Amino acid sequence: MEAHVLIGNPNTRKSTLLRCLSGCFNRSVRDMETAQGDKFKLYARASALQESRTTVAAFQEEVARSRCQQVLFSLWPGAHPHDAQAWPDAIAYLEALQRAGWVIRHAAVLGAHPLRPPAQSVVTLPSVLDQPINASAALLRQHFGWK
Template structure:
């Protein structure tokens, strides 16, 4: 089964967790039904906090998502790896590459704030930048993200 992933990438204080909570209603991690713009409802596992910050390696997260038996996941990555463990907790691109090798389809990536990171993903048009997240209301940013992700 191919897993479809939606990813928020941003430096500290770019409202990553706040926005994912707004989009999913999850406080920490949980399963949610999300309606796609196509009208289809999918089961999504949401993980609200940067994987590097919670010391979750790519392999650990792959196993965590597999245990949820869902078809979609939304999660957060920091652009840079952890300075304490750069091998185990690498930068965002290394996570995306590991998930791709595991057969995940990176559906959409949202880069929050002014970070210059340029994630490479196979899907054309999958990466969008949201530089103004700190200068607009959270619900306005969430609406833009929902549109980018193709969620209702």
């Protein structure tokens, strides 16, 4: 599984950016295209996994049902305040997914959070709240290598 993840505190436009990138409202399979013209199926999920109280195992099962080889999702940097073990911080989610064989291809950290996720390519957008959403989405498309 190849993963692309948006990481940010609540109200850092994670869901809005994910919707701009994929056209997904909540969760669905989308037809996507790389900047080189290669087409692929992407499973996109808008709400942060901790916010929707989704465990790593439940998310893996959900993505497996989609039969996609690429996934776009979002995480909070920190754990859910009511159950940090069930819904841990972003690093713990990503490390668990990597142990399960997932490749964390791209990560984008939204806002001024100093987090450094374990991904092949990381971009930080500290001023995401100060620029138009389409400008942020264009930067992320370029970072992800998508059209």
